Amino acid sequence: xxxxxxxxxxxxxxxxxxxxxxxxxxxxxxxxxxxxxxxxxxxxxxxxxxxxxxxxxxxxxxxxxxxxxxxxxxxxxxxxxxxxxxxxxxxxxxxxxxxxxxxxxxxxxxxxxxxxxxxxxxxxxxxxxxxxxxxxxxxxxxxxxxxxxxxxxxxxxxxxxxxxxxxxxxxxxxxxxxxxxxxxxxxxxxxxxxxxxxxxxxxxxxxxxxxxxxxxxxxxxxxxxxxxxxxxxxxxxxxxxxxxxxxxxxxxxxxxxxxxxxxxxxxxxxxxxxxxxxxxxxxxxxxxxxxxxxxxxxxxxxxxxxxxxxxxxxxxxxxxxxxxxxxxxxxxxxxxxxxxxxxxxxxxxxxxxxxxxxxxxxxxxxxxxxxxxxxxxxxxxxxxxxxxxxxxxxxxxxxxxxxxxxxxxxxxxxxxxxxxxxxxxxxxxxxxxxx
Numbered sequence: 396x397x398x399x400x401x402x403x404x405x406x407x408x409x410x411x412x413x414x415x416x417x418x419x420x421x422x423x424x425x426x427x428x429x430x431x432x433x434x435x436x437x438x439x440x441x442x443x444x445x446x447x448x449x450x451x452x453x454x455x456x457x458x459x460x461x462x463x464x465x466x467x468x469x470x471x472x473x474x475x476x477x478x479x480x481x482x483x484x485x486x487x488x489x490x491x492x493x494x495x496x497x498x499x500x501x502x503x504x505x506x507x508x509x510x511x512x513x514x515x516x517x518x519x520x521x522x523x524x525x526x527x528x529x530x531x532x533x534x535x536x537x538x539x540x541x542x543x544x545x546x547x548x549x550x551x552x553x554x555x556x557x558x559x560x561x562x563x564x565x566x567x568x569x570x571x572x573x574x575x576x577x578x579x580x581x582x583x584x585x586x587x588x589x590x591x592x593x594x595x596x597x598x599x600x601x602x603x604x605x606x607x608x609x610x611x612x613x614x615x616x617x618x619x620x621x622x623x624x625x626x627x628x629x630x631x632x633x634x635x636x637x638x639x640x641x642x643x644x645x646x647x648x649x650x651x652x653x654x655x656x657x658x659x660x661x662x663x664x665x666x667x668x669x670x671x672x673x674x675x676x677x678x679x680x681x682x683x684x685x686x687x688x689x690x691x692x693x694x695x696x697x698x699x700x701x702x703x704x705x706x707x708x709x710x711x712x713x714x715x716x717x718x719x720x721x722x723x724x725x726x727x728x729x730x731x732x733x734x735x736x737x738x739x740x741x742x743x744x745x746x747x748x749x750x751x752x753x754x755x756x757x758x759x760x761x762x763x764x765x766x767x768x769x770x771x772x773x774x775x776x777x778x779x780x781x782x783x784x785x786x787x788x789x790x791x792x793x794x795x796x797x798x799x800x801x802x803x804x805x806x807x808x809x810x811x812x813x814x815x816x817x818x819x820x821x822x823x824x825x826x827x828x829x830x
Contacts, residue, residue, distance in 0.1 A: 399518045399552070402483055403589050406430040410590070411485035413507045415442050415472060417736065418524060418558040419488035420453045421569040424461060427469035429594040434482060435472040436510075446472035454734055455560065455568055476510040484520035484590055485511060487536075488558065491525045492670065499528055499674050501535055508539035515543050520552040522576075522587050523605075526612050526667060528674035531555075532605035533579060548580035554587035555605035557612035562665070563734040573597040577608030616671040617689055622657040623668070624692030627699050630659035630830050634706070641815045641829065659830050661792050661813040662699040662741025664730020669696065669739045700744035703813055703830070704752070707790060710811055710828055716787055719753040724786035726803070727793020728760040728775060732814075735762040742792050743768055757782065761797040783807045789825070791816050 402408035412423040415437040427433040449462035464470045489503035523532050532555040547553045556576045574591045578584030584601050591599045633640040648656045663669040672689045679686045708718045730740035749756045758775045765774045783806035794816035804823035812829040
């Protein structure tokens with residue numbers, strides 16, 4: 396441990412980051428900015444080439460900072476995993492999706508572990524950051540690494556530290572968000588925590604095991620999933636009762652304790668909240684336990700795109716128009732405001748539903764020019780007065796700051812706002828409904 400801690404403290408350690416996506420690239424940049432030599436690993440040659448050319452593709456990374464650390468030689472990227480042999484510590488930041496049966500797919504974690512195992516050496520630190528079910532670090536990754544003959548806690552160090560990236564967050568980012576670290580042994584925890592403390596401004600909270608850290612991350616996102624599910628169910632009920640839920644929430648927020656505001660929307664998106672709770676649901680079956688609350692919340696949230704399209708039909712019916720053939724202008728493709736990330740975006744399901752009803756729709760998103768869904772290419776269009784005037788209904792699915800909501804209110808004839816995006820617009824000429 397001594398020599399690795401000394402390398403960490405003196406910034407002489409070489410650090411690897413496996414997976415250069417929304418989590419990995421910002422982490423690699425922060426480690427390089429902190430003074431470490433960093434090698435980024437990815438299976439996509441295009442990503443590697445972009446990083447090495449100083450071309451940024453992640454919103455939470457500052458373009459100039461990436462260029463500077465690339466030019467200085469602090470950060471480089473490669474598809475050659477043999478360079479793992481050169482690193483003293485490596486963080487695994489690869490996807491952990493669900494398969495078609497809603498079960499965790501640890502393929503990418505296992506593949507990364509096997510590549511690292513080929514070049515694992517004594518006094519090396521391995522940290523898993525990918526969100527996953529409790530037990531993954533010790534049940535999946537540890538056996539792969541110990542298959543080399545090296546022993547965790549003695550020859551090398553292994554820990555879990557969940558990523559907490561919130562794309563588009565203007566206040567909290569990789570550098571200042573508190574970190575949770577749990578090692579397989581106390582020594583593993585100490586070494587991993589030392590590395591993060593040398594890089595990040597946020598607190599580093601040490602826990603007693605990887606399972607605690609893994610469960611902590613699942614709890615974070617399950618908490619949000621369930622509370623958003625409650626907000627969405629309230630939206631459905633309040634619509635039936637003729638009550639403005641958004642005003643209800645604003646009133647509830649005045650209580651200084653015991654209430655935290657969550658808001659309804661067209662469904663859940665992103666790689667975390669819609670997916671992570673199902674890791675726990677799957678793992679719970681091993682203990683003969685059925686996570687009823689989690690699954691009900693998931694059902695409610697997954698049903699929201701259908702509710703939105705159903706409401707769209709009813710609004711159009713007020714004007715003797717059917718959804719089939721109607722001109723619908725969909726504002727927003729990304730799963731939340733001011734980002735270009737459309738992973739698991741509820742708008743994807745809304746698109747499928749609009750197509751199934753043969754609606755004549757166009758998509759607007761200032762952050763996304765094109766995307767692919769079910770082997771089909773889609774392109775977005777610019778938001779213009781003409782598009783707003785031509786539309787039979789304007790459907791606001793993402794509340795991007797770039798949208799001119801006064802213009803939308805003035806030029807549209809019918810608006811269905813699923814995000815309460817127009818709450819600050821005092822005068823809306825269009826017929827207006829919100830979720």
